[in-house]
Amino acid sequence: MTMKKIGVVGAGMMGAEIALCFARAGMDVILADIKQEFADGGKQKQAAILDKQIAKGRTTEEVKAATLSRVTPTVDLTLMADCDLVVEAVLEKLEIKAGTFEKLDKICKPETILASNTSSISITKLASSVSKERAANFVGTHFNSPASVMKLVEVIPGLLTSQETADTVTQVLLDIEKEPVRVKDVTGFALNRLFHVFYGEAMRLIEEGVATPEDIDKICLYGLGHPVGICKLLDQTGHDLNVSVDQILFDAYGERFRPSPVLQRFVDSGRLGRKSGEGFYSYEKK
Ligand SMILES: NC(=O)c1ccc[n+]([C@@H]2O[C@H](COP(=O)([O-])OP(=O)(O)OC[C@H]3O[C@@H](n4cnc5c(N)ncnc54)[C@H](O)[C@@H]3O)[C@@H](O)[C@H]2O)c1
Structure with missing residues (x-):
């Protein structure tokens, strides 16, 4: 499966950089937060990261413009209805993450893979906030900080995650030049x-x-x-x-x-x- 459109919920420290990784690799990204200024702030942070890379001669103004043109900052989660993958990077609070996944489960097409960037909450527990059908498409993707630089991503299948979902997510991470490592759903992962x-x-x-x-x-x-x-x-x-x-x-x-x-x-x-x-x-x- 080739992924074309990615959603990232939470445009904070992690979400903005995770979104940048996908946009840099040529995918369209919807970047959502609770306030438009927060979502816009995430895109501004991406621009600042790309400016630093331009200053170091690692990228160009053209690449920056093309990358940022693929990012849509918004407060409207319904724009994620046809996303292939949605990565959640909201605050590390179970009730906030669960509420986000309940909404995404209703909004997104059945094939959409839902992923959490949680550092400490059980993926199996988070997956219980979505329908039984979606639980097979639910997985942990723990990006390392700063996500735009660090290559490691822990891929964490929950109890109900399908092999296909874990494999598909691993492949898209390889496509965006990350180094995915599969680990069990234990506290703190590896x-x-x-x-x-x-x-x-x-x-x-x-x-x-x-x-x-x-x-x-x-x-x-x-x-x-x-x-x-x-x-x-x-x-x-x-x-x-x-x-x-x-x-x-x-x-x-x-x-x-x-x-x-x-x-x-x-x-x-x-x-x-x-x-x-x-x-x-x-x-x-x-
Ligand atoms: N900071 C790290 O080094 C690090 C590393 C790996 C994983 N993580 C995990 O990544 C996640 C995000 O961490 P962060 O450091 O980016 O936090 P952050 O506070 O910088 O960003 C969180 C963002 O989520 C937004 N948000 C809150 N509720 C929301 C909602 N209902 N819908 C949409 N957006 C919402 C906030 O407005 C904020 O912009 C957490 O689960 C954290 O544990 C963090």
């Missing part, structure tokens, strides 16, 4: 389990006074070959999100994911990382 266990040890090193955050980041860069240090990365994802996902993993798996007191203190003091202007590092407040 990426977040690895990520949180790794940074949990980094936080223990800081807590014990073994190394400073700056030196931990140097270890990541020059010893492990990471493109960005772990403390800087945690500042980017935001400490409120880091701690809330730690808590979900702790509830599911116990001690090895106990939320770090270092990060909890940051959250308690409103030091949330880049978005608040202060985390392990200082940033100019936006």
Whole structure:
């Protein structure tokens, strides 16, 4: 099946970039949010990303214009009726995601595949918000952030997802030059389990006074070959999100994911990382 038209619901940090990945590959994209200004903001963010790529000589004004011409920002989910695939990237709240899928199930043609970009909610549970017939066409697609740059996408079949749906989604991800990896529908999937266990040890090193955050980041860069240090990365994802996902993993798996007191203190003091202007590092407040 060749996919021509994609829907993305939620034009925030993830949705805008996910939509850009499909538009860049030549597909028409409907990008929806609850307010027109939010949907337009997603498209503006895409333009800013493409401008940076032009400045680095990685793309051209022509490609930017063609890519953006394929993106329709809207508040009207009915424009997604004939989409081949709709990726949901709204807030990480079960009731908001479930309500979105209930609407999409009624609006979209029977063949439309519905996918969720959830980081922590069970795909099988989310699939229960759509009809039995649609559940076979429901799957998790966990894009890594920043989605316009990072190649990894975890493909997560739920209990009722058909093999055909998992295969079709894997193929379209390959078509947009991603590296899909199929993982089971368990809490945290695979990426977040690895990520949180790794940074949990980094936080223990800081807590014990073994190394400073700056030196931990140097270890990541020059010893492990990471493109960005772990403390800087945690500042980017935001400490409120880091701690809330730690808590979900702790509830599911116990001690090895106990939320770090270092990060909890940051959250308690409103030091949330880049978005608040202060985390392990200082940033100019936006
Ligand atoms: N931020 C990350 O690093 C990351 C990584 C992987 C997955 N995720 C997941 O992606 C999803 C989105 O995260 P984000 O960081 O982009 O959040 P965000 O807050 O930046 O964006 C969410 C967007 O959804 C919109 N929205 C809320 N309710 C809506 C509705 N009913 N209909 C349409 N739009 C609605 C909001 O207005 C907002 O623009 C979450 O499930 C999150 O767990 C996030």
